[in-house]
Amino acid sequence: MEYYQGIPKITYKGKDSKDPFSFKFYNPDEVIGGKTMREHLRFAMSYWHTMCAEGVDMFGAGTSDKSYGAKDPVEQAKAKADAAFELMDKLDIDYFCFHDRDIVAEGETLKESNERLDIISAYIKDLMKKHNKKLLWGTANCFGNKRYMHGASTSPNADVFAFTVAQIKKAVEITVALGGEGYVFWGGREGYETLLNTDMAKEQDNMAKMMRMVVDYARSIGFKGDFYIEPKPKEPTKHQYDFDSATCLAFLRKYGLDKDFKLNIEANHATLASHTFQHELRVARDNGVFGSIDANSGDPNLGWDTDQFPTNIYDTTLAMYEVIKAGGFVHGGLNFDAKTRRGSFTKEDIFLAYIAGMDAFALGLRKAYTLIEDGRIDKFVEDRYSSYNTGIGKKITDGSATIEELEAYALKMGDVTTNTSGRQEYLEDVVNAVLFG
Ligand code: XLS
Ligand code: NI
Ligand code: NI
Numbered sequence: 001m002e003y004y005q006g007i008p009k010i011t012y013k014g015k016d017s018k019d020p021f022s023f024k025f026y027n028p029d030e031v032i033g034g035k036t037m038r039e040h041l042r043f044a045m046s047y048w049h050t051m052c053a054e055g056v057d058m059f060g061a062g063t064s065d066k067s068y069g070a071k072d073p074v075e076q077a078k079a080k081a082d083a084a085f086e087l088m089d090k091l092d093i094d095y096f097c098f099h100d101r102d103i104v105a106e107g108e109t110l111k112e113s114n115e116r117l118d119i120i121s122a123y124i125k126d127l128m129k130k131h132n133k134k135l136l137w138g139t140a141n142c143f144g145n146k147r148y149m150h151g152a153s154t155s156p157n158a159d160v161f162a163f164t165v166a167q168i169k170k171a172v173e174i175t176v177a178l179g180g181e182g183y184v185f186w187g188g189r190e191g192y193e194t195l196l197n198t199d200m201a202k203e204q205d206n207m208a209k210m211m212r213m214v215v216d217y218a219r220s221i222g223f224k225g226d227f228y229i230e231p232k233p234k235e236p237t238k239h240q241y242d243f244d245s246a247t248c249l250a251f252l253r254k255y256g257l258d259k260d261f262k263l264n265i266e267a268n269h270a271t272l273a274s275h276t277f278q279h280e281l282r283v284a285r286d287n288g289v290f291g292s293i294d295a296n297s298g299d300p301n302l303g304w305d306t307d308q309f310p311t312n313i314y315d316t317t318l319a320m321y322e323v324i325k326a327g328g329f330v331h332g333g334l335n336f337d338a339k340t341r342r343g344s345f346t347k348e349d350i351f352l353a354y355i356a357g358m359d360a361f362a363l364g365l366r367k368a369y370t371l372i373e374d375g376r377i378d379k380f381v382e383d384r385y386s387s388y389n390t391g392i393g394k395k396i397t398d399g400s401a402t403i404e405e406l407e408a409y410a411l412k413m414g415d416v417t418t419n420t421s422g423r424q425e426y427l428e429d430v431v432n433a434v435l436f437g
Pocket of ligand 2: 294
């Protein structure tokens, strides 16, 4: 059965194409900087937004139907999977990502849920082979069910901790069975509403215990990929423990988890943390934990996760600049953790949204390379720190300068007379010239 009737296979037709069902900038097999665009970008479809979410918001019911013409949960899950692979084929997307509960509805008991997962993961495995698709990462939804009202691994209730670990164990098993290249921890309710009822230290110790158990188990069953923490500062809880890249790093280092983990950076979560997307990527890159990206965008005027498809070229360019400088994706990729607006409810809208997002990152990749080849930005930054290459600066860099030596140097100087301009406005103009020139 064809679920997206009338939608053609999307191909590259170039920037002058007026065909809405064509890529204007994403030319999968075109080589840029020694790799094809497909290899650079490693696009992934998010199962939850694309295949499950119906446009429900706080004020109204869904606007699009994601039942796939079936009622029985397992039959519906199969139909949904068929539709998912048709969509990936038509969009030429190689990867997908899912939560356990996205691929089949939760049962009455953990046992029933696990049995359903066995059926549907075997079904998906066949589809993956047939359609030549890969799993970028898997994860567990440990936030939707009401048992997680006080958190999952950070719940004050030990039964909830046990259930969480058991649920994640199964999610890891299916991720491994499907050849997943990554496994994500997004702490959906791992945080607090008020410190008046919260033992923050204990909750974080428990979260680390859960992660350690999962890492050890996953490695023991042959998982070779990356574990990711996905930072987010708030929503659903008032304060999420995985606040931002820097906070996650401190957590990973405190508990000795930093060797196994990288970060999955989401653009909208950066916005919520009052950072730029580029900032979060830079922190990850500078600390050797850049892993993967949840590609979306937020609305700076709003305080919540709008999960819009990314279309801002300034942002995608600077993001791809960081990705290139980090050496590119290894196990990670660009997962569209994005949903169409509630009013964009037709099946065509999903395709148009993916096309817009994929084109935005394809153009961002092209422009990031141009920015690097242009060289003015990199050169400027290099020159800006050149005082550390000679004389006293070199000694500071080497670590050989002593506090007394620096004092003597400063006393001799009397005052600093060598500051030069940061040239911010000029550099912004350079970026504009590269983007629009
Ligand atoms: C929610 C998160 C979630 C993760 C996966 O804000 O972005 O979708 O990516 O659990
Ligand atoms: Ni996400
Ligand atoms: Ni999000």
